Amino acid sequence: MRKEDLINLTEEFGCPLYVYDAATIERQYNRLTTAFKKVDRFKVHYAVKALSNLNILKLLKGFGSGLDTVSIEEVRLGLHAGFDPKDIIYTPNGVSMEEIEQVALMGVQINIDNLSILEQFGTKHPTIPVCIRINPHVMAGGNANISVGHIDSKFGISIHQLPHLLRIIENTKMHINGIHMHTGSDILDVEVFLYAAEILFETAKNFKSLDFIDFGSGFKVPYKKGDIETDVEEFGKKLTKRFLAFEKEYGRELTLAFEPGKFLVSEAGFFLAKVNVVKQTTSTVFAGVDTGFNHLIRPMLYGSEHYIENISNPKGKERFYSVVGYICETDTFASNKRIKEITEGDILCFHNAGAYCYSMSSNYNSRVKPAEVLWLNGKGHLIRQRETFEDILRNQVEIDFVNTNTNETVNA
Numbered sequence: 001m002r003k004e005d006l007i008n009l010t011e012e013f014g015c016p017l018y019v020y021d022a023a024t025i026e027r028q029y030n031r032l033t034t035a036f037k038k039v040d041r042f043k044v045h046y047a048v049k050a051l052s053n054l055n056i057l058k059l060l061k062g063f064g065s066g067l068d069t070v071s072i073e074e075v076r077l078g079l080h081a082g083f084d085p086k087d088i089i090y091t092p093n094g095v096s097m098e099e100i101e102q103v104a105l106m107g108v109q110i111n112i113d114n115l116s117i118l119e120q121f122g123t124k125h126p127t128i129p130v131c132i133r134i135n136p137h138v139m140a141g142g143n144a145n146i147s148v149g150h151i152d153s154k155f156g157i158s159i160h161q162l163p164h165l166l167r168i169i170e171n172t173k174m175h176i177n178g179i180h181m182h183t184g185s186d187i188l189d190v191e192v193f194l195y196a197a198e199i200l201f202e203t204a205k206n207f208k209s210l211d212f213i214d215f216g217s218g219f220k221v222p223y224k225k226g227d228i229e230t231d232v233e234e235f236g237k238k239l240t241k242r243f244l245a246f247e248k249e250y251g252r253e254l255t256l257a258f259e260p261g262k263f264l265v266s267e268a269g270f271f272l273a274k275v276n277v278v279k280q281t282t283s284t285v286f287a288g289v290d291t292g293f294n295h296l297i298r299p300m301l302y303g304s305e306h307y308i309e310n311i312s313n314p315k316g317k318e319r320f321y322s323v324v325g326y327i328c329e330t331d332t333f334a335s336n337k338r339i340k341e342i343t344e345g346d347i348l349c350f351h352n353a354g355a356y357c358y359s360m361s362s363n364y365n366s367r368v369k370p371a372e373v374l375w376l377n378g379k380g381h382l383i384r385q386r387e388t389f390e391d392i393l394r395n396q397v398e399i400d401f402v403n404t405n406t407n408e409t410v411n412a
């Protein structure tokens with residue numbers, strides 16, 4: 001997207017503002033399907049939690065994507081967006097048996113990640129096919145919070161529990177139609193991923209009638225200049241070769257599935273904020289913007305760095321700034337970064353703001369959430385209104401203090 005278009009959108013819809021470029025999402029979707037074009041049955045399930053606006057879901061549906069969901073609310077969003085329940089996979093963790101049953105009855109593919117629920121579910125619903133989430137115990141992932149395949153992780157059924165897993169299946173006569181792993185976000189090394197895939201293939205041989213193998217996600221995208229990204233094309237070549245060989249060995253046609261979130265939507269997103277104040281201190285120059293970690297928490301939560309560009313002054317000379325939010329506690333987006341000279345009122349653009357940005361936003365400091373715009377065919381479409389003060393009041397229940405005031409304990 002051009003800088004002028006982004007500036008115009010802030011004039012039309014105000015700041016702070018999330019903008020998503022539909023063409024970038026399409027490009028990423030096509031990159032993935034092209035990398036695996038030699039696999040007849042290849043399926044992408046977009047991970048809703050990355051960015052859950054209905055229009056993003058509908059856009060991806062148009063490309064042929066299914067959905068990966070982690071809550072019944074995400075399943076409902078998917079159904080609302082028009083997805084066939086068969087194209088939705090539900091991969092909850094630590095969710096109640098009741099919720100899992102409700103989702104199963106909607107016709108959604110269930111993915112179970114612990115033996116306790118598997119045994120209960122198989123006993124009650126032996127005819128509903130279930131996918132199982134395996135923990136291959138491979139240390140992958142860019143950050144302890146997003147590495148979910150290692151030994152201490154709460155996710156998945158350990159490969160070491162395979163004998164118990166098989167016994168549950170034998171006892172309940174339940175039908176396992178898929179196996180799954182998701183080893184964490186930000187996989188730096190294709191070889192590590194392929195190693196985990198080998199463990200999954202080995203595990204798959206224990207199940208006679210699988211329809212699919214789901215390799216989860218973990219594609220790394222570049223957040224700043226010089227960042228490594230997953231070489232999807234090379235990865236596609238290597239995994240395809242291995243998958244086709246396994247399919248022959250297995251003796252049955254299988255679907256190869258992925259469930260990327262970040263890879264599909266991260267780069268498509270731009271977060272636009274206005275500079276309220278430029279503040280020179282003894283140690284740095286702060287640029288204070290009209291937003292904070294209430295709207296973009298990744299830098300404070302994960303230490304992630306979003307490249308920040310001053311789109312109001314693209315030809316200016318570079319100076320060092322610390323970009324901070326307006327939340328009343330430490331709220332740092334970036335420290336000591338070269339940015340084109342900033343004047344109060346300038347618009348700063350945070351790149352890679354598509355995944356885990358709006359979807360993790362909150363009303364902390366009683367601030368309203370920003371608006372969202374989809375840039376499609378050269379035009380900006382409002383896809384979520386900026387919240388208003390009424391949204392801050394909504395669901396608050398005011399009790400009648402005047403008439404309860406006669407209560408002794410209140411007066412005491």
Ligand SMILES: *Cc1c(COP(=O)(O)O)cnc(C)c1O
Pocket residue numbers: 047049050068070091182184185186216217218219259260261262263355
């Ligand atoms: C979060 C999640 C994903 C998506 O991960 P990305 O790093 O955004 O691609 C996929 N599968 C499961 C089960 C997840 O929890």
